[in-house]
Amino acid sequence: MKPQAILLAVLAPLAIAACQSPDQAGWDAFDQGHYTSALHAWTPIAESGDAQACFLVGSLYEHGQGVEADVFAAARWYRLAADQDHAAACTNLGAMHLTGAGVLRDPELAVAYLERAAGLGSTIARFDLGVLLLLGDVVPAEPERGAELLASAARADHVGAAYLLGLAHAGDLGLAPDSRRAVRWMRAAADAGHAPAQHLLGTWYLEGRFLPTSEVLAHKWLLRAAEAGMAEAEYLVGWLHHSGRGVDADQQLAAAWMRRAADQGLAVAQTNLGLLYLRGEGVDRSPRAAERLLRAAADQGFALAEFNLGLLYAKGLGEAGTRAEAERLVRRAAGRGLAAAEQRTSALDGAGELASR
Secondary structure (H helix, E strand, O other): OOHHHHHHHHOOOOOHHHOOOOOHHHHHHHHOOOHHHHHHHHHHHHHOOOHHHHHHHHHHHHHOOOOOOOHHHHHHHHHHHHOOOOHHHHHHHHHHHHHOOOOOOOHHHHHHHHHHHHHOOOHHHHHHHHHHHHHOOOOOOOHHHHHHHHHHHHHOOOHHHHHHHHHHHOOOOOOOOOHHHHHHHHHHHHHOOOHHHHHHHHHHHHHOOOOOOOHHHHHHHHHHHHHOOOHHHHHHHHHHHHHOOOOOOOHHHHHHHHHHHHHOOOHHHHHHHHHHHHHOOOOOOOHHHHHHHHHHHHOOOOHHHHHHHHHHHHOOOOOOOOHHHHHHHHHHHHHOOOHHHHHHOOOOOOOOOOOOO
């Protein structure tokens, strides 16, 4: 996971449903989707100074539930609650000061609010603060303390924290590699149903990274991530069935899983499914379907697709390609460093090979 993608997790406000309403009538209305009624029930209580009600009214304004969305009003209500040490309000104000939504963008103040919320016992704040300190993109990095905060959140069953700890101890986020801890936390997240953790654990088994190589266990974890709809895992499950690694070879299953990944736009899946169509493996042979899939991947700049689409056109199998287009595609793939394309720039014939992974 890229640091910017991780940082996005920090910015998600604490859900209103995670907090108990100070007024049952307001809560009943909210639970039924009657947000305007909930706002009317909670506002007088908030105006009397009740911290929980201030938080709930702020959340309604932030999300535009029962009222036009107004992040400035949300921030005012959150601040009234935060001034009374309301942990969730402090957490949300911290997130707002990170982005400048409804308040002045102030990373130092954001950290101060998150520190306060973490001290008040907020698991979300410990996670958010741990990510910030681990990455060091917004505030100076403190990887060890960031990891401690994430571990505290993970022990409170925050699955995302366990996943990030696995990444961090794998050496991807500033900590020295620690295979035992990497596996421990990644497995904890995977056991809790976290699809990216299941995918990564599967690839570790496949590659023998941190764990003994086991294609059977790789398939087990990749299948779980694939069943959750993760495109990269869907492709790898298809590849395992194609190559008969960890499971019996089954070209129809291979094509079915690759199709699921290809439908999500994954270029490597589109490429290899295209080659299955070109060969008639697990699907009815169809150069037209192969061309469509290879073109979709080539348009994403995927070198293997460019190369194989060029070969398809060179053999006269495509409907839209000329020999000039074939040469252009192969040269583009060669320019991206694809060795097979570099060797074929002067001799455009033969059939493409299915990528191993």
